[in-house]
Amino acid sequence: MEIVHEYVKLRSDFGRQCLFSDRHVELLVDLAPNPKLAMQFVLKETRDLGVQGCWEMSEHEVNTKSFEYENQGINHVEGGWPKDINPLEMEQTIRFRKKVEKDEGYMNSIQVLGTLIGQCVGQNNAVDIYQEYFKDEELLDEIQEAPSVKIVNVFRDPNKEKRNITSLSWQPGGGRNLAAAYSCLELQKPTGNMSKDSYIWDLENPNHPKDVLTPTSQLICLDYNPQDLHTLVSGCVNGQIVLWDARDTQEPVAVSLLEQSHAEPVYKMIWLQSSTGTEAFSASTDGQILWWDVRELKEPTARLVLDLSRKENRNTALGAVSLEYNPTMPDTFLVGTEQGAVVYCNRAGETPTEKIVCTYDGHHGPVYAIQRNPFFPQNFLTVGDWGARIWSEDIKESSIMWTKHQMAYLTDGCWSPVRPSIFFTVNMDGMLDIWDILFKQIDPTLSVKVHDEALCSLQVHRDGCMVACGSQQGAATLIEISSGLCTQQNNEQNLLGEMLERETKREKILRASQTGEEEDRNSKESPRELLLRSDYDFHNLMESEQRRKQWESRQRHYP
Incomplete structure (x- = not known):
């Protein structure tokens, strides 16, 4: 049975704002129940599933204080001599030095500055200013070159x-x-x-x-x-x-x-x-x-x-x-x-x-x-x-x-x-x-x-x-x-130690399987499982080491 319902509306009413109002209930269609369809009804448990179609993102805003800049200038005179002293005249400069050295302010300034300079000299002796902080990382780049002999x-x-x-x-x-x-x-x-x-x-x-x-x-x-x-x-x-x-x-x-x-x-x-x-x-x-x-x-x-x-x-x-x-x-x-x-x-x-x-x-x-x-x-x-x-x-x-x-x-x-x-x-x-x-x-x-x-x-x-x-x-x-x-590479000794230990363990397991004796009687793993696990552990170690080197390389280029 085809259900058809006609809506009659003037062309002039198209596009107008919808005005909703109360009205009496109107029965449009009445369908009688079908008992045969009820036999096909299958009851399923309800399940809620959330679906998100885009990446979750968070937004944070910080308003920092703007840094205030100030321009200052200084008028530098050669040697710091006063205007009435000619730096080219040796007698005038010697006379002025003797006068300044007898001043009490000069002596006090020298004592204060002497303490500061001594502290700076001590820091310079305690800290190696020529230390190469990234020496090992630079060697890693050199090792990447193709091996050669001469x-x-x-x-x-x-x-x-x-x-x-x-x-x-x-x-x-x-x-x-x-x-x-x-x-x-x-x-x-x-x-x-x-x-x-x-x-x-x-x-x-x-x-x-x-x-x-x-x-x-x-x-x-x-x-x-x-x-x-x-x-x-x-x-x-x-x-x-x-x-x-x-x-x-x-x-x-x-x-x-x-x-x-x-x-x-x-x-x-x-x-x-x-x-x-x-x-x-x-x-x-x-x-x-x-x-x-x-x-x-x-x-x-x-x-x-x-x-x-x-x-x-x-x-x-x-x-x-x-x-x-x-x-x-x-x-x-x-x-x-x-x-x-x-x-x-x-x-x-x-x-x-x-x-x-x-x-x-x-x-x-x-x-x-x-x-x-x-x-x-x-x-x-x-x-x-x-x-x-x-x-x-x-x-x-x-x-x-x-x-x-x-x-x-x-x-x-x-x-x-x-x-x-x-x-x-x-x-x-x-x-x-x-x-x-x-x-x-x-x-x-x-x-x-x-x-x-x-x-x-x-x-x-x-x-x-x-x-x-x-x-x-x-x-x-x-x-x-x-x-x-x-030149020894980074972590080379540890990696080789892991390899030699793995190969030694592998050979022991093979010998034990050939002679019918287990090396470790408390272990419940078969020799084949032990071999596969040792291979898996070694390859995981190598991959983690490569990822670590790549991360260090990115840190050096993009600090």
């Missing part, structure tokens, strides 16, 4: 027959000297007429070596004494230990007896921290670690055979090719072997079982380099075969981090002494790789082609700004790296 000098072997640079050592105390050990380790290459000299180079003079070390046998390793700028200790191909004084390098200061020395080449020598500063220890492929007092090199003071069966059998001992010693942990040291294992040793032990604590096995070939992180000594770096690995002392089965296999064999590596997350490696292709594991683990941050021949050794200066690389043809290359790679 070759400063190349020190070449002056002999016709070129030899490998097997070891490098910087002079301690920020010295400007670099000692290099030259030797030939190729078995089939004749060495009868080959020079046995090694050299100490001055960084400013690459043409001629500053000093020449002439041993009875070629040197494989050498190391500056950290407590003496002129004393070096070195290991020879024939197994002897040689002590040098850089002020007199014509002949060595002392040489160990051949029958009391190593039976094979000495690959590593390290000074020990002691009150006398004369103790060192050596590692050789004959499977022995020998301790020496350089004041008396007739025989070693102690001896350790790297026999994992703890029977001190030299026939089954592992050959040592690298050493690691940290002065903060004077009784423990690490040994890298030819067989790819890292041996953890305790010097304070009395029996072979107590001296050889455990082993870490992860490389397929010799461990050419091993070093603890300067900021996290419980984590150490190993370099061997085609990759580098980072280990934790708590996990012996496997490393917690590792690089992917490289195309060329790695020969040496070390940590940066100033940045905890950076380490360096060199390989047989002549490449120097710089790794920053905090932000990039798969590939190196920077790769540099240093030489066409293989690189055999690597050493970083104590300030972290220079790197020395030794090649197979006897060229020692001095490389300067950019400031971003040798």
Whole structure:
């Protein structure tokens, strides 16, 4: 049924004001109820929902007092002399000074001003007016530059027959000297007429070596004494230990007896921290670690055979090719072997079982380099075969981090002494790789082609700004790296600590899941949930750190 209702209105009434008035009720339509429609009725609960279509804003007005400005002028006369005194006449000015100095007002003014000046001088001495308040923030901007390196000098072997640079050592105390050990380790290459000299180079003079070390046998390793700028200790191909004084390098200061020395080449020598500063220890492929007092090199003071069966059998001992010693942990040291294992040793032990604590096995070939992180000594770096690995002392089965296999064999590596997350490696292709594991683990941050021949050794200066690389043809290359790679970033140490702890925890969980044992029996989370949670926590930490840096950057530009 269609409901139609007509409204009749004159055209002249259109647009007029509506006038409302009372009238009687008028029934327009009357619809009878339909019982069938009542069956379809559904009762719903009422719900109130507020909808706001625009942003809530508040308005506040403040009427401040206007600042009143006042212009004042001063008439300055040169020297402040009165009008009747000519400043160019010396007699008049001297006479006027004497007159003023006798005035009581002048004396009182000097006493009052003297107290104020003394207070100002005291404040100036107490507050550093030249302090750089935003030094750290400026360094952050510098770090954003692209990493780069620059070759400063190349020190070449002056002999016709070129030899490998097997070891490098910087002079301690920020010295400007670099000692290099030259030797030939190729078995089939004749060495009868080959020079046995090694050299100490001055960084400013690459043409001629500053000093020449002439041993009875070629040197494989050498190391500056950290407590003496002129004393070096070195290991020879024939197994002897040689002590040098850089002020007199014509002949060595002392040489160990051949029958009391190593039976094979000495690959590593390290000074020990002691009150006398004369103790060192050596590692050789004959499977022995020998301790020496350089004041008396007739025989070693102690001896350790790297026999994992703890029977001190030299026939089954592992050959040592690298050493690691940290002065903060004077009784423990690490040994890298030819067989790819890292041996953890305790010097304070009395029996072979107590001296050889455990082993870490992860490389397929010799461990050419091993070093603890300067900021996290419980984590150490190993370099061997085609990759580098980072280990934790708590996990012996496997490393917690590792690089992917490289195309060329790695020969040496070390940590940066100033940045905890950076380490360096060199390989047989002549490449120097710089790794920053905090932000990039798969590939190196920077790769540099240093030489066409293989690189055999690597050493970083104590300030972290220079790197020395030794090649197979006897060229020692001095490389300067950019400031971003040798300047510690804000909160870098804390972030790396979180990463190493996370990776250590991850490896423990994986080992526990493989052996069917849980590391934490009180935890109700599964190993997979623990891994996911550790990843989530780490990424949240990184994002919060980035947001903090962005906020600080905006505060500096828009205070």
